[in-house]
Amino acid sequence: MKPIRAYFLGLKRIWQVKRYIGVIYLINLLLALGLGSLVGQAIYRSLGKSLAAERLVQGFDPHWYGSFSATAQGLARTFHPAVVGIGAVFENLNQFLTGRLFSEPGIFVWLGLLYLLVWTFFSAGFVSRFVRPDDPEGFWQSAARFMPRFVILAIMAGIGYYFLLGGVLNGLGGWIRSLTRETTDERVVFFLTLVKYLAVWILVWWLNMIFDYSRIATVYRDLRMVWLAPIEAFGLTLRHPLKTGGLYYLLGTTGLLVLLGYWMTAPGAGQSTATAVWMAFLFGQLYVIFRMGLRVWFYSSQTEMYLSLRSATNRQSKEDDL
Amino acid sequence: MTRINSWIVILGVIGSLGLGNLSRTMATVPLSPRIASYTMDVRLDVNEKKIYGREVLTWVNPTSHPASDLQFHLYYNAWMNERSSWLSSTRYARRAMAALEEDDWGYCDVQSIKLLGETPVDLTPQMRFIQPDDGNPHDRTVLQVLLPQPVQPGDTIQVEIVWVSKVPRPFARTGVVGNYYFIAQWFPKIGVFEEGGRWNCHQFIQTEFYADYGVYDVRLTVPTGWVVGATGKEIETVDNGDGTTTHRFYQEDVHDFVWTTSPDFLVFTDRFEEPNLPPVDLRLLLQPYNRDKKDRYFEATKIALRYYGGWFGAYPYDHLTIVDPAYQSRSGGMEYPTLFTGGTRWLAPPETRQPESVTIHEAGHQFWYGVVGNNEFEYAWIDEGFNTYSQSRVMSVALDPPILHRRYLEGLFPILFPDIRLAERFDGADAYDGFRSILKSDRMSQLSYRYGPGAYRINSYNKPALMLRTLENYLGWETFRKILSTFYERWKFRHPRPQDFFSIVNEISGQNMDWFFEQTYNSSNVFDYAVDRVIHMPYEPTRGWVLQDGELVPLSEVQRDTAAADTARMECFRNLVYLRRWGEAIFPVTVEVVFTSGDTVVERWDGKERWTKFEYVRSDKVEQVVVDPDRVLVLDVNRTNNSWKRQTPARLASWKWASKWMIWLQHKLEFMAFFH
Numbered sequence: 001m002k003p004i005r006a007y008f009l010g011l012k013r014i015w016q017v018k019r020y021i022g023v024i025y026l027i028n029l030l031l032a033l034g035l036g037s038l039v040g041q042a043i044y045r046s047l048g049k050s051l052a053a054e055r056l057v058q059g060f061d062p063h064w065y066g067s068f069s070a071t072a073q074g075l076a077r078t079f080h081p082a083v084v085g086i087g088a089v090f091e092n093l094n095q096f097l098t099g100r101l102f103s104e105p106g107i108f109v110w111l112g113l114l115y116l117l118v119w120t121f122f123s124a125g126f127v128s129r130f131v132r133p134d135d136p137e138g139f140w141q142s143a144a145r146f147m148p149r150f151v152i153l154a155i156m157a158g159i160g161y162y163f164l165l166g167g168v169l170n171g172l173g174g175w176i177r178s179l180t181r182e183t184t185d186e187r188v189v190f191f192l193t194l195v196k197y198l199a200v201w202i203l204v205w206w207l208n209m210i211f212d213y214s215r216i217a218t219v220y221r222d223l224r225m226v227w228l229a230p231i232e233a234f235g236l237t238l239r240h241p242l243k244t245g246g247l248y249y250l251l252g253t254t255g256l257l258v259l260l261g262y263w264m265t266a267p268g269a270g271q272s273t274a275t276a277v278w279m280a281f282l283f284g285q286l287y288v289i290f291r292m293g294l295r296v297w298f299y300s301s302q303t304e305m306y307l308s309l310r311s312a313t314n315r316q317s318k319e320d321d322l
Numbered sequence: 323m324t325r326i327n328s329w330i331v332i333l334g335v336i337g338s339l340g341l342g343n344l345s346r347t348m349a350t351v352p353l354s355p356r357i358a359s360y361t362m363d364v365r366l367d368v369n370e371k372k373i374y375g376r377e378v379l380t381w382v383n384p385t386s387h388p389a390s391d392l393q394f395h396l397y398y399n400a401w402m403n404e405r406s407s408w409l410s411s412t413r414y415a416r417r418a419m420a421a422l423e424e425d426d427w428g429y430c431d432v433q434s435i436k437l438l439g440e441t442p443v444d445l446t447p448q449m450r451f452i453q454p455d456d457g458n459p460h461d462r463t464v465l466q467v468l469l470p471q472p473v474q475p476g477d478t479i480q481v482e483i484v485w486v487s488k489v490p491r492p493f494a495r496t497g498v499v500g501n502y503y504f505i506a507q508w509f510p511k512i513g514v515f516e517e518g519g520r521w522n523c524h525q526f527i528q529t530e531f532y533a534d535y536g537v538y539d540v541r542l543t544v545p546t547g548w549v550v551g552a553t554g555k556e557i558e559t560v561d562n563g564d565g566t567t568t569h570r571f572y573q574e575d576v577h578d579f580v581w582t583t584s585p586d587f588l589v590f591t592d593r594f595e596e597p598n599l600p601p602v603d604l605r606l607l608l609q610p611y612n613r614d615k616k617d618r619y620f621e622a623t624k625i626a627l628r629y630y631g632g633w634f635g636a637y638p639y640d641h642l643t644i645v646d647p648a649y650q651s652r653s654g655g656m657e658y659p660t661l662f663t664g665g666t667r668w669l670a671p672p673e674t675r676q677p678e679s680v681t682i683h684e685a686g687h688q689f690w691y692g693v694v695g696n697n698e699f700e701y702a703w704i705d706e707g708f709n710t711y712s713q714s715r716v717m718s719v720a721l722d723p724p725i726l727h728r729r730y731l732e733g734l735f736p737i738l739f740p741d742i743r744l745a746e747r748f749d750g751a752d753a754y755d756g757f758r759s760i761l762k763s764d765r766m767s768q769l770s771y772r773y774g775p776g777a778y779r780i781n782s783y784n785k786p787a788l789m790l791r792t793l794e795n796y797l798g799w800e801t802f803r804k805i806l807s808t809f810y811e812r813w814k815f816r817h818p819r820p821q822d823f824f825s826i827v828n829e830i831s832g833q834n835m836d837w838f839f840e841q842t843y844n845s846s847n848v849f850d851y852a853v854d855r856v857i858h859m860p861y862e863p864t865r866g867w868v869l870q871d872g873e874l875v876p877l878s879e880v881q882r883d884t885a886a887a888d889t890a891r892m893e894c895f896r897n898l899v900y901l902r903r904w905g906e907a908i909f910p911v912t913v914e915v916v917f918t919s920g921d922t923v924v925e926r927w928d929g930k931e932r933w934t935k936f937e938y939v940r941s942d943k944v945e946q947v948v949v950d951p952d953r954v955l956v957l958d959v960n961r962t963n964n965s966w967k968r969q970t971p972a973r974l975a976s977w978k979w980a981s982k983w984m985i986w987l988q989h990k991l992e993f994m995a996f997f998h
Contacts, residue, residue, distance in 0.1 A: 051946070093730070107989060119998040120998045186646035189649065288985065
C-alpha cells in the first residue's frame with residue numbers, strides 16, 4: 001500500500017471514532033477550564049473596578065500586566081501576553097522541541113502525566129477499533145484490556161524520549177558549543193543548532209513511529225510480552241522505510257500545513273465584544289480538536305499501513321511455503 | 323620633578339609624532355581641561371592573544387592639593403583569577419565560569435614605570451596593589467605608585483609605562499573570540515585626583531568608568547589586512563612590511579580610548595547632516611552576516627544625534643564609529659568616546675528594534691557619559707538613567723510603538739505579536755517586568771559600586787529614567803528640556819555629581835524640588851496612589867438637636883427654612899470618593915471625577931495624608947474616577963488601582979485573557995500527549 005492510500009483510508013476511519021475524540025477533547029477542555037477559571041479569577045480580582053479592564057478588552061495593557069505579574073501567585077504566574085494567538089502553540093512548541101516541556105511548574109507536570117494516561121487509555125481503544133473494526137468488544141472494554149500493555153509501551157518509549165531529548169540533545173548542544181566556541185558568525189551556530197534539532201527530532205519521530213506500530217502490533221497480535229512489539233515495529237520500519245516513513249511525514253506535513261494556516265488566522269488580542277471573544281475561543285478550539293484528530297489519524301493510517309504490510313508478508317510467506 | 327605647562331607638553335608630543343593629518347582633527351580651542359593625555363604605541367600579537375604596550379602619560383594635578391602618589395586602573399586584572407573582586411562577586415554566572423579554559427584568563431602586567439624628566443626615575447619598585455573598596459588582598463585592579471616628590475597643584479608630570487596585557491575571552495565587553503578583538507579598559511589608566519587630595523580610583527567590581535579628559539594619540543599595530551576601529555580618527559597607516567600594519571588614531575578631549583580589530587568587518591561610511599547641528603562622519607564596522615542591518619544602524623545613529631543634539635546640545639566631535647559586535651563576543655551594547663557597539667541578531671525584523679534600541683542608547687551615551695563625564699563608579703545613574711530616559715523619549719517620537727516579540731529555539735527565531743503593544747521603558751514603573759519585586763532593594767543614592775544584588779540595574783537605569791520622566795511631566799517638557807540642555811552645557815567635559823543636577827533643576831524651574839529628590843533619590847520609598855472606594859447614597863436631611871440662641875432645638879425646626887432646598891436635595895445623591903496613598907512617597911496628584919451626566923470635576927490632592935475624601939451632593943452619580951489622569955507620576959508602581967469605574971468589563975476582560983491562557987494550556991497538554 002502506498003502511503004498516500006493509507007493516508008486517505010486513515011482519514012475515513014477517523015469518523016468512526018469521532019465521539020471518542022469528542023470525549024478526549026472534553027477531558028482536555030475540562031482540565032483547562034478548571035485551571036483557566038483560577039487564572040480568570042486572578043485576572044478579575046486584579047482588575048477590580050479599574051479602567052484597565054477596558055484596555056484589556058480593547059487589546060492589551062502592559063501597565064496592568066506589570067502590576068499583575070508582580071503580585072501573581074500560583075498558576076496566575078504562568079500568564080503571559082505571549083499566550084495570545086499563535087503564541088499559545090509556539091510557546092509550547094518551543095518547550096517541546098527543546099526538551100523542556102516537563103520542566104514546568106509542578107502542577108503542569110502532574111497534569112501532563114495524567115493527560116498522558118488518558119491518551120494511553122484512549123489510544124488502546126482507538127487502535128483496537130482500527131485493528132479490529134468488527135470486534136464485538138466495545139471501545140471501552142478494548143481500551144481497558146490493552147491499557148496496561150500500552151502503559152508498559154509508554155514507559156519504554158518514555159525512556160527512549162528521555163535519552164534522546166535529555167541525553168542526546170544536550171550532548172549535541174554541548175558538542176556544538178565546544179565546536180563553535182570561537183565562532184563569530186551567528187549563521188554557523190544557527191545552522192548547526194538547526195541541524196542538531198533536526199537530527200534529534202528525526203530520531204524522536206522515528207521512535208514515535210516505532211511505538212505507534214508497537215501499539216498496533218500489540219493489539220493485532222494480542223501480544224502479552226509487549227517488549228517484543230517494539231522489536232517487530234523496529235524491523236517493520238527498517239524493512240519499509242519509505243512506506244512507514246513516508247506515511248509518517250505525510251501526516252506530519254499535514255499537521256505543519258494546518259499549523260501554518262492557524263498561524264495566519266489565529267485571533268490575536270483585538271476582540272472587544274463577548275461574541276468576538278467567544279468566536280476567537282471557538283476558533284482556537286477547532287485547532288485543538290484538529291490536533292487530537294491528527295493524532296488519531298496517525299493511528300488509523302498507520303494501522304492501514306501495518307495491516308497492508310502484514311498481509312503482504314503473509315502472502316509472501318505462503319508463496320514461499322508453496 | 324619638572325614643572326611643565328600642560329599645553330607645551332601636548333603640543334610637544336604632537337610635534338614629535340609628526341603632523342600628518344593631525345591638523346584636521348585638532349581643536350583650535352581645547353574643549354576639555356585635558357588633565358590626562360596618553361601617547362601609546364601598542365602591538366597586538368594574535369597568536370599569543372597579547373598586547374605589548376608602551377604609554378607616555380602626561381598628567382596635570384588639577385587640584386589645590388599635592389599628589390604624593392599615582393593610582394592606576396588595571397581593569398584586565400579583574401579576570402586574572404577567580405579571587406579578583408569582580409569574579410568573586412555574584413555578578414558572574416557560575417555556569418559560565420565552568421566553561422572557562424586556561425587561555426581565557428586575562429591580565430595586565432605592568433613591567434616598568436618611569437617618571438620622565440631631565441633625569442628619569444624608575445618607579446617600578448614603588449608599585450603596589452591596593453584595594454580601596456573591599457580590602458580583598460587578591461584584587462589587583464588598582465595599582466598605586468609612590469612618587470619621590472609630590473606633584474604640586476597645577477604641575478604636570480610625564481610617566482612612561484611599559485606593560486603586557488593578555489586579552490581574555492570576553493567576560494564583559496572586552497576580549498577576543500575567534501579573530502574578533504574588542505579591546506576596552508585595556509591600558510594602565512590613571513584614576514581621578516579630586517579636590518580634597520584623594521584619588522578616586524575604584525577597584526573594578528561592578529562599575530567601571532571615571533577618568534579625566536585628555537588627548538589620546540595611539541599607534542596600533544595589528545596584522546595587515548585587519549580592519550581597525552578606535553576612538554578618534556585614523557590619521558596615519560603604515561605597512562611595516564613584516565605582515566603587520568600600524569594604524570594611528572588621534573582624539574582630543576575624551577576620557578577613554580577603545581579599539582577593535584578583525585579581518586571580517588565590512589566597513590561602511592555615511593554622514594549625519596541636520597540643520598543647526600554640525601555634521602558627523604559615521605563609520606560602521608559590520609559583521610558580514612548583518613549586512614542587511616547597515617541602513618538600520620546608520621538611521622538609528624542619526625536619530626540619536628538628531629534628537630539628543632536638538633534637545634540637549636550638539637555632539638562635539640565630527641566623527642563617530644559604530645561597531646556591530648561579533649556573535650558571542652559579549653561586547654554589544656557598550657559606549658566609549660566616539661565609538662560604541664550596537665547589537666542585533668541575524669534574524670531581527672525591524673519590529674524587534676534590534677539594533678535600533680541599543681544603537682540609540684549607545685549613541686546617546688556619547689552625550690551622557692562621553693561629553694558629560696560623571697563618575698560612573700559612584701553615580702552610574704547619571705549616565706545610564708539620563709540616557710535611558712533620553713533613549714525612551716527619542717524612541718517614543720521617532721519609532722513605532724514597541725510590540726511584543728519572543729525568540730524561540732534557543733533564541734534563533736523571532737516571532738512578533740503585532741497586537742501586543744508594550745510600553746516604552748519610561749512610561750511607567752509597573753511596565754517594568756520585575757521592577758516591583760526589587761524596587762526597595764536599595765536607595766538610588768547608594769554609591770553604584772556598593773549596590774546590593776539586583777539593585778544596580780534598577781537604580782541605575784529604570785528608576786532614574788522614571789524619575790526624570792516624572793520631572794518632565796511635572797515641570798513641562800520645555801522647562802525640563804532647558805534643564806537638561808543647561809546641565810549638558812555646564813557640565814560637558816566635566817564630572818557632575820547628583821547635587822549639580824538637582825541645583826540646576828531648582829534654578830531653571832524656579833521651584834525647590836528637593837522634596838522630590840529626597841524621596842526618589844535619597845530613599846527607596848515607592849509611590850502608589852489609588853482609588854480606594856466610591857460610595858453613593860440618597861441624600862437625607864440631617865436629624866437631631868442643635869444649640870440655637872442658647873437653647874437646644876430640633877434640627878428639623880432649624881432646617882424648616884431650608885426645607886425647600888432639602889426637598890430638592892432629596893432628589894440628589896451623596897457621592898463619596900475615597901483615595902489612598904499606599905506607598906510611602908508623597909507627590910501631589912490631580913484627580914479626575916466624571917459623573918453620569920458627563921460633567922467632569924478635576925481636583926487637586928497634595929497627596930500627603932494616607933487618604934482623602936471628596937464629597938459631592940449632586941443629582942447624578944460618580945461614573946469614573948482617575949487619579950493622575952495625565953500620568954504625570956510614572957513612578958507610581960501600580961497604575962491599575964489608579965482608576966475606578968462604575969461598570970467595567972472586568973468579567974469580559976478576565977474571560978478573554980483566561981480563555982487565551984486556556985488554549986495555551988490545552989496545547990501544552992497536547993504536546994505532552996505526544997509522549998504517551
